[in-house]
Amino acid sequence: MDSSLEGSRTEALNRRVILIAGPTASGKSALALDLAKKLNGVILNADSMQLYQDLRLVSARPSAEEEAEVPHRLYGILPASQAFSTGAWLRLVSTEIASAEEKGHVPILVGGTGLYFKALTEGFAEMPEIPEEIRRQARDLADRQGVEGLRQELTRLGDKTAAATLSDPQRLARALEVLMATGKSLAHWQKAHQAPPLLRPEVCCRIVLAPPRPWLHARIAQRAELMLAKAGQAEVRSLLEKDLSNKLPAMRAIGVAEIGAFLAGEADYSETLHRLTVATRQYAKRQETWFRNQMSDWQRVDPSVGINLENWQGIFFG
Template sequence: MASGEGEAPRAFLIAGPTASGKSALALMLADRLGGTVINADSMQVYDTLRILTARPSPQDEAAVPHRLYGHVPLTRAYSVGAWLADVRAALAEAAAAGRPAIIVGGTGLYFKALTGGLPPMPDIPEAVRGEVRRRLELEGSAALHAELAVLDPQSARRINVSDPQRIVRALEVAVATGRPLSEWQREPALPLLPPAPSVLRLVLWPDREAVRARIDARVGAMLAAGALDEVRAAMAMDLDPSLPGYRAHGLRPFMAHLRGELPLQEAAERTRAETRQYAKRQFTWFRHQMPDWERLDPDRAADRLAAVPP
C-alpha cells in the first residue's frame, strides 16, 4: 500500500490465537508510535457483539484511533473481499495522517489476503443473494450442492455438502455472473502489503495451556460484563443461521440457554470448548500458512516492539 507520494507507510501486522494478548499489544504500540489500530478479526467487525467477540473496550477505542471494529451490521454477510476493500481505505487514511498502521487480529485468511492478495471477486446483486439464501432454507444444502456440481464442478468437488455458506457463495457467483467461482479464483492477485522492510510481521505464540486458562477466564468475565444482553439483542434480530456472524463463539450455546434448552453452566462450557478448538485451528493455520512470520512469546512482545524507533 503506498501513500500519495508513492512511499510505503510503516505497518505492523500482529497475528495470534485468541486470548493471546494481541489487542493490548496493539494498543500499547499505537499509543507509543501515534498509530492507528486496524482490525483483522472476522468476528470483531460486527456490531451488537462487542463483549462476546472480545472487541476493544470503548475506553481503548477512544485512547487511539481504531478502525474496522463493529462497523458491519450483524444481519449482513461480510467476506474477506469486503474486508480487503475496507482495509485499503483504512490504510490510506492512516498513511494520509502520517500514522503507522497496526493491523491486529486472529483471522489468518485476512492476513493471507492482505499480504498475498485475493483474485478479484464480483459484486452479487441483492436479488440473487436473497434468492439463493431463500432456496437454501427451502431446499437444503444438498439440493444447492447438486446444482453447483452442474454450474461449477470444480468448486463442488472442493466444497463439502455440509458447508452451506461456501455452497451459497459459489452458487451466487455462478448464477450472478454466468462464470464459475473457480474461474474467478484463477485471476491474478495483487497484495496490498507485500513483504517489505517497512512491514513488520509478527505472530504471537503463547503457551497452549496459558491460552486455555485465559479462554476459560474470559468466558466468565464476558458473562459478568453482560454478554447475555448482547445475545438477547441478536436473538431479537431473527438472524439467518447461514450468516457469518452467527458463528461467533458462544452465540449459539447462549441462545440455547436463553431459550431454556441449556443450563448456563453448560452453555458457558460449550463456549469454552468451541473457543479452545478455534485456538487450536489458529495455531495450525499460523504454523503452515505463515511460516516466515516472526514468532514471538507474548511475554517478550512488549520488549521486542519497544526497540522499534518512534
C-alpha cells in the same frame, strides 16, 4: 476490480505497517494497545466479528476505555444485519492506512481473521456481487443437503473441479453461488481477477502470537465466563430480539447460539459455560492451523513469556 482499491495498492508498496495475528484470547489487542502508545500508532481492526456494533463483548472487542486511549478504526462499524466481504474490508483498511500515515501514525493491524491478512499481503481476487436471492438458494441447499448436495449441484452446473476439491460446506456454497450468479467458476474469477497485494510482506512487521496451549486454554476459560456474565447475556438478548437470519455472519459468532440457548432455558449455566469454552477452543485450534499452514513465514512470538517492546522497535525499524 475497484479502481480506488487498485490505486491504493500501488501507492502502498513502500509502507511500513505492523501486522499482529493470532488465535482468540492470545492477547493481540493488549499488545496492539501497548505498541500504539509507544509508536504513535493507530489500531486497525482485522477481525471479521469485531466489525459488528452488536458484538462488543461476544467478539472481545476493545472496550470503550481502551478505544479512547489511542485511535481505533474499523471497530463496531456494521449492523448485525449486514454481511461483509474481504474485498470490502480491504477497501476500508486501505483508506485507513493512508489516513494514518498522513497524520504521522504507525498503522497497526490486529485481528484473528487469517484471510484478511493473507489478502492484504498476498493479493486478493475481487469477486462479483452476488444477489441475495442466489446467496440464499446456495445456503438453503447447504442446510438441506450438506456437502454432497452442493457437490452434486456444482457438478450439474459444470464446475466439477470445485465439486471434487472442496470439502468445506461454506466454501462449496460460495463456489455454487458464484457459478449461479455469473455462469463462471470461482476458480475462473480467482485466476482472472487476482490483484496485487495492498502491502508487500517485506515492508511489514508480521507477527503471529503463538502461545502454549495450556496458557491459551486458561485465557479462553476466563473469556467464556466474561461472555456469560450479565452484560454478555444482555448483548445476546438484544441481538436475538432483532430476529435476524441465523445465516448472517454476526449470528454465527461464537457465543450467540450458546448464550441464546441459555436465555431460552435450554441449557443451564454450567453446561453453557462448557459449550462456550469448547467452541472457543475449537475455533482457536482452527485459527492456529490456518496461521501455521497459510502464514508460515510470519514471525512467531510467545506472549506467555512477556514481550520486550524495546526489541519490537528494533524489529519494526531494523
